[in-house]
Amino acid sequence: MGYQRFDTEEIFELMTKLYRGSLRLYINFFQPSVKCIEKKRVGSRIKKIYDVAKTPYERVLAHPKISDGSKQALKKLFVILDPFKLRKEVDDLVREIQKRAKWHL
Numbered sequence: 001m002g003y004q005r006f007d008t009e010e011i012f013e014l015m016t017k018l019y020r021g022s023l024r025l026y027i028n029f030f031q032p033s034v035k036c037i038e039k040k041r042v043g044s045r046i047k048k049i050y051d052v053a054k055t056p057y058e059r060v061l062a063h064p065k066i067s068d069g070s071k072q073a074l075k076k077l078f079v080i081l082d083p084f085k086l087r088k089e090v091d092d093l094v095r096e097i098q099k100r101a102k103w104h105l
Contacts, residue, residue: 022093029077
């Protein structure tokens with residue numbers, strides 16, 4: 001968000017809407033990440049081995065301890081999500097927050 005000062009209730013509400021809404025859905029369903037699965041010491045260095053990049057959504061679907069009901073609910077949600085619309089919502093909210101914030105250096 002930058003170095004602005006976010007000190008009003010209005011900005012707090014916008015940030016809450018951003019983090020609990022479109023940004024959360026965008027990251028969890030459409031942004032892959034890698035996970036470290038192993039660390040090996042090779043002399044004085046540590047070699048890290050990473051898993052294949054997957055979204056958190058894909059990791060949940062692959063996990064055996066997650067109930068089938070939860071997986072089905074996530075699949076239904078995934079079908080109705082539009083990554084381009086979510087990204088636009090994220091960008092619009094960030095612009096609105098930055099516009100209302102006060103610069104403080």
